[in-house]
């Protein structure tokens with residue numbers, strides 16, 4: 001026993017010393033003789049169990065194979081060894097499975113009997129768990145690889161060999177057997193992708209990107225030439241010399257994915273470019289998708305994130321309520337919902353009437369509704385077109401023209417109310433009629449032979465035709481336009497439209513116009529006849545002076561035709577000396593619109609110049625604009641000659657009279673003086689009267705002489721400087737001496753010297769004063785004023801006599817003019833005084849005029865400019 005014990009003790013100390021969990025069970029009852037701390041930890045027990053039966057110490061082992069194994073070892077004396085065997089142990093009150101590698105080794109006594117078993121164990125639970133997980137992971141992985149259609153490959157860059165699993169081989173279209181070379185792999189790659197793959201592989205095995213490899217490309221199956229998309233991922237491993245010794249990874253068939261993505265992209269592109277507006281929203285109305293057309297219509301930027309919007313942003317408040325409260329519930333699972341909805345542009349807030357279709361979007365798998373799609377068609381263009389069509393229909397309907405529409409065979413489809421009225425057709429029978437029913441025979445022929453071919457070829461025709469009134473059978477001339485209407489896409493002719501205008505009113509007007517024209521032509525001819533029959537040349541010109549008509553008389557006189565005369569060529573016939581004046585006066589009249597009057601000489605067809613009096617007056621419209629000038633050239637050559645003869649005669653006569661009258665005057669003066677000296681006052685008085693009459697006679701003669709001189713331009717002027725006032729006072733004295741009934745009152749404001757012909761100015765003042773006295777027989781005074789007007793002197797003579805009527809006033813300055821009237825006989829005279837006066841004043845560059853009131857008196861005035 002002692003040995004036993006000592007042996008037991010020895011084992012005990014061995015047990016304690018063992019680095020591994022070790023225990024010693026003694027006897028058939030398996031009493032725990034020793035257990036080191038490692039074993040105690042493994043069991044999860046304290047040292048108090050030492051000395052207890054194993055079965056009592058670890059009751060949880062009951063039902064597990066250990067006791068049976070132990071008893072077998074005890075019986076057989078053979079060592080039991082097991083690897084990674086599970087054991088359920090209660091550690092910290094929890095029963096758990098642990099894995100051990102353990103050995104039950106029988107210990108024999110000297111007699112060779114087994115008396116104890118030594119148990120060494122290695123706690124393998126973690127190792128086993130890890131292994132298990134690896135296996136599970138491997139299984140899961142291979143399952144995953146299998147189900148994900150993923151193949152694996154392993155490339156040995158050094159030996160240029162590829163190790164492929166079966167999946168890889170199928171993906172690349174290789175047979176199942178044999179080794180694969182890298183080049184062979186490349187030959188299976190789509191030519192367009194081959195370069196890219198080479199580069200990616202080369203990068204990975206040259207340690208770019210940490211040896212990572214991730215690429216998608218196409219393969220072409222060697223056998224069926226089918227193209228597949230694959231996704232390859234892998235990694236290169238490098239040895240200590242940084243040389244890739246292994247490059248391995250997976251390959252996945254992504255053909256379906258790529259195809260479905262392409263399909264999705266195609267669909268999206270289609271949807272995005274669709275003209276209809278499409279949106280998708282989730283059940284809460286949050287937008288998920290909106291195509292371009294929709295974005296444009298609803299005012300959402302093309303790059304805006306639609307998830308920021310809610311479907312409600314695009315409705316008017318009323319429409320939103322209608323959609324939310326009613327329409328959403330009415331969307332049929334199969335047919336959806338379609339109807340009118342007014343949407344709103346998010347930015348402009350413009351209302352957009354739309355035809356909207358809603359449909360429900362379901363989850364493919366579960367069938368659950370996950371969203372709503374909407375397509376909308378903007379109705380505005382349609383509405384506009386409809387409105388335009390309505391307008392067009394209204395225009396056609398209310399047009400006064402005949403508008404109709406028939407099919408390609410001429411069957412009537414429509415005639416507007418004006419058309420119906422024009423041809424008196426029965427409205428109800430309209431559709432049973434044909435184009436050819438309401439055109440005349442001749443027109444029908446023309447339509448068939450001429451118009452239809454043109455219509456088919458060119459699409460339209462216009463011209464004159466005839467309609468037939470369906471009741472009265474009256475033929476109605478019309479101007480018609482035909483249009484061929486073709487089908488939009490096929491371009492097939494489908495109908496003929498026409499518009500026609502009733503030509504009767506126009507023809508009536510044309511006839512009236514023709515009649516009027518004829519009448520006018522007659523009148524013109526008559527007028528021309530008249531113009532040609534009067535003695536003067538008659539002509540007319542445009543407002544700018546362009547001669548546009550001249551009568552035949554001109555031709556008779558000059559021998560020149562229209563083309564040598566019209567325009568301004570008439571001037572070629574005018575005497576060169578008279579041309580400047582003629583043109584100047586004509587231009588002045590054209591500018592002012594005042595009548596034109598001038599005398600000039602014109603060359604006749606015999607080569608001699610004749611005098612003409614040319615007069616023209618303008619014809620004006622209601623606004624006073626000149627439309628035309630009408631003129632006459634009257635031949636006054638004969639008068640001119642007579643005038644000249646008269647002037648010559650007067651000149652000679654007055655000259656011849658002057659000498660005897662001067663002698664007469666001398667004798668009379670001598671005789672008067674003689675009688676006075678002899679005291680014969682009676683005879684002296686007679687001779688004084690004679691003397692006076694001789695004075696009158698000589699004054700008349702000198703007037704006549706002056707006039708003849710003036711007319712022939714021979715009147716002489718002798719300018720001198722003289723005292724104007726003194727001259728006037730002298731005249732007053734002279735005149736006063738012979739005027740006994742009138743007092744001459746003077747108001748002389750001009751007191752300077754002037755330069756001029758003293759005698760001639762004296763003559764004018766005398767003439768005005770004597771006239772004033774002569775033509776105011778009932779008055780007792782005349783007044784003479786002189787005014788200093790700085791640059792000129794003005795003289796006025798006022799009388800309170802018979803006056804002159806306004807219309808005759810301006811004539812008194814004309815040669816031989818005498819105002820005729822009852823009283824005129826009482827006033828002797830030739831009508832030359834004022835003419836001579838006005839000629840003198842004109843020659844001095846001055847002005848002469850008269851202000852007068854008939855019966856009250858006159859004021860004759862003149863002014864002369866003062867020379868420096």
Ligand code: ADP
Nearest residue numbers: 771772775803812818819829830831832833834
């Ligand atoms: P005469 O006096 O010799 O007739 P004038 O040439 O001097 O000729 O006058 C022309 C006409 O003018 C006169 O005949 C007369 O009718 C009118 N006349 C001239 N002076 C006056 C006047 N002071 N008052 C009224 N009529 C006048």
